């Protein structure tokens with residue numbers, strides 16, 4: 001069996017978690033701060049606030065930036081549902097802008113048409129491990145005085161024109177689910193250079209407690225979005241090998257790019273010349289009529305693959321029902337969601353496994 005994704009867990013990761021278990025300080029302990037400091041240093045922001053998921057992190061950013069009822073946030077329909085849901089959590093409205101067919105990322109040439117008096121922010125999603133056109137997004141945001149929240153959950157350590165993703169906007173969020181570049185099981189990290197935003201997020205993740213740390217004094221309507229010290233310790237251990245993990249992802253991506261170039265029905269992913277890609281998944285495009293059959297064929301050979309992102313957010317049952325979206329509303333996102341398939345992809349993937357995937361695909365297309 002070749003799985004779709006596989007976290008890289010070694011002896012050091014296990015030891016790090018074991019040490020916390022033995023320490024007895026499983027939550028609100030010293031590992032969280034250490035993880036935050038290392039992460040802020042990695043990305044190059046002043047502050048980092050660890051939370052229990054990427055979704056929680058996005059929610060807190062929306063709230064900390066004062067976005068709420070009556071506000072609109074411009075974002076991408078070709079993403080994981082959390083990047084739009086986080087706007088709804090606070091009663092604001094996600095306004096979708098179609099994406100660029102080559103990079104899967106928001107089409108910046110279509111953003112300004114969607115800006116209204118109600119628009120408060122742009123929430124670009126750095127899809128699949130590569131950055132949006134952040135130069136253009138920041139130019140538009142500045143011109144119209146909009147906040148920017150980067151959903152960088154899939155793009156840890158990616159760069160745009162040599163600058164790290166997560167350093168462009170007012171705040172950014174990374175995530176550590178087991179298929180991401182580094183994992184804490186579940187987990188997320190908010191990064192920002194804005195002290196007020198960082199402080200608001202710290203309070204909101206911890207039941208709205210103030211910095212006085214009085215356990216039963218709640219200054220805001222908060223949540224329990226805390227990460228545990230067990231997870232933070234795993235995160236620290238994973239961070240120590242992040243360069244290795246990403247170089248292994250790059251190795252597998254390069255192998256796929258070389259080997260699958262021989263199959264004319266397959267369109268390979270492209271990296272924009274401004275970008276340093278960190279490869280969350282390996283997405284290929286095939287004709288829509290073949291996509292699901294190809295996935296079934298691969299599964300018959302014990303190879304896992306997945307239609308991604310299918311359906312696009314606006315065509316999710318909840319969004320159709322709530323907002324009346326229909327097919328045809330976002331043509332490129334829909335086309336991508338009908339033609340994109342992600343293949344098995346993880347740091348430990350061997351050349352032999354890549355060749356097995358290639359052979360099964362060649363058999364399908366004889």
Ligand SMILES: *Cc1c(COP(=O)(O)O)cnc(C)c1O
Pocket residue numbers: 053054055056079080082083125151153154175176177187188
């Ligand atoms: C992974 C991911 C998230 C966060 O997911 P969680 O499971 O809540 O950590 C958010 N947005 C995108 C685009 C993602 O891929």
